[in-house]
Amino acid sequence: MKKWIKELWQNIIDLKSESELATILKTGELFKEMQDSLEANQIIIDNLNTEKYELKYEIFELNKEISDLKISDNDKLLAIDYKKYPKQSNYTFSGKRVRNWVTKNNTEVQPVSGKDNDTIVNNALRYVMNKFTYISDKEGDQWLYADDSWIKGYGDCEDGAFLLYAMCVKSGVDHRRLRVNCGPVTNPRNTRDTVGHAYLTYKRESDNKWYIIDWCYYPRKSLNYGYTWSEAKEYFTCWFSFNSDAVWVDTNIYGGKK
Numbered sequence: 001m002k003k004w005i006k007e008l009w010q011n012i013i014d015l016k017s018e019s020e021l022a023t024i025l026k027t028g029e030l031f032k033e034m035q036d037s038l039e040a041n042q043i044i045i046d047n048l049n050t051e052k053y054e055l056k057y058e059i060f061e062l063n064k065e066i067s068d069l070k071i072s073d074n075d076k077l078l079a080i081d082y083k084k085y086p087k088q089s090n091y092t093f094s095g096k097r098v099r100n101w102v103t104k105n106n107t108e109v110q111p112v113s114g115k116d117n118d119t120i121v122n123n124a125l126r127y128v129m130n131k132f133t134y135i136s137d138k139e140g141d142q143w144l145y146a147d148d149s150w151i152k153g154y155g156d157c158e159d160g161a162f163l164l165y166a167m168c169v170k171s172g173v174d175h176r177r178l179r180v181n182c183g184p185v186t187n188p189r190n191t192r193d194t195v196g197h198a199y200l201t202y203k204r205e206s207d208n209k210w211y212i213i214d215w216c217y218y219p220r221k222s223l224n225y226g227y228t229w230s231e232a233k234e235y236f237t238c239w240f241s242f243n244s245d246a247v248w249v250d251t252n253i254y255g256g257k258k
Contacts, residue, residue, distance in 0.1 A: 091240055091247035093182070094141060101143055101162050102180060103244045108147040109163065111171035118225070121202050121213060124167040125222060128215040132160050158182070158198035160215045165200055165243075175244050177203040179210075183238030183250075188217050194236065201229055201241070 090099050112127055114120035133154040144152070144159040146166030155163075161180050169175050178200065185197035200213040210229040214222045218234060221227040229235065240249045 086249055088247045088249055091242070091249055093240065096143060098180075098182075098240065098242050098247055099244065101145060101158075102165050102175075102242065104145050104147075106146045106150070106166045106170065109150045109166045109170055112167055114171070116205065117171075117173045117177075118204050118206055120171045120173055121168050121204075122224060124164055124171065125213050125215060125219070127167070128160050128164050129219050129223070132163060132215065134160070134216045157216050161198045161200045164213060164215060168200075168202070169244075173202075177205070178243050179241040179248075180243070181235075181238040181241040183240075184236045185217060186234035186236075188234075196239075199235075 090097050092098070112120055112123045114123050131153065132149065134156060135154045136156050141158075144155050144162065146163045149155045149159045149163040150166075158180070165175075165178055165180055168178055179202075180198060181201055182196065182198045184194040185199070187193040187195045197217055199215075199217065201210050202213050203210050204225060211225050212218070212222045212227040212229055212232050212235060218227070218232075221232075237250060240247055242248065
């Protein structure tokens, strides 16, 4: 032991009584116990934090699985084909005979150009995306005819869908390849929620597949035929769809009212 340490210890012995030395030693032991206890508690806290983060990750993964299940569940009847929907001459929804909105002769709506019908539909979508402004109805669900939407330059989802339909038909696209659809769609602002929505679908001439033509909810996916209806996970079964020929109604959801 170094000399100065010995001297220091001797000085402590000289200055302190036996009881005082015992108190000093006891205090040192208590301090060591406290230190050990603090270290043990810190280990427990660290373990709890690790478990908390692991649990949060597990919850995150479970939420993802639930979300995927919600999308892929066959009971949701993802609308791949229209054949299962009974055909009707007309259908009334919220007091509206829905075919009226696509059978009207629109005099204000102007056609769009393109080398073929597939290009025309894509150009019409691009036009409505850029020129038509989404504004929700202030009171109730007020449907606009395509002419009114063309003049006003704004409206909500079904107004833009009717406008798209009219522009395509006016440009020479076969109406039998077009459908306006109404049904539940994943909310683009909150993907855990679904909302009622109206959008267009088009059966492309180049491959005879139905494509989503949605100007306001998922427009970038629709542009340039990026989304077939069969792979469109945000779009569930439709309540009803229609063109100027007829209405196709999912009678499991809404009884077909003439």
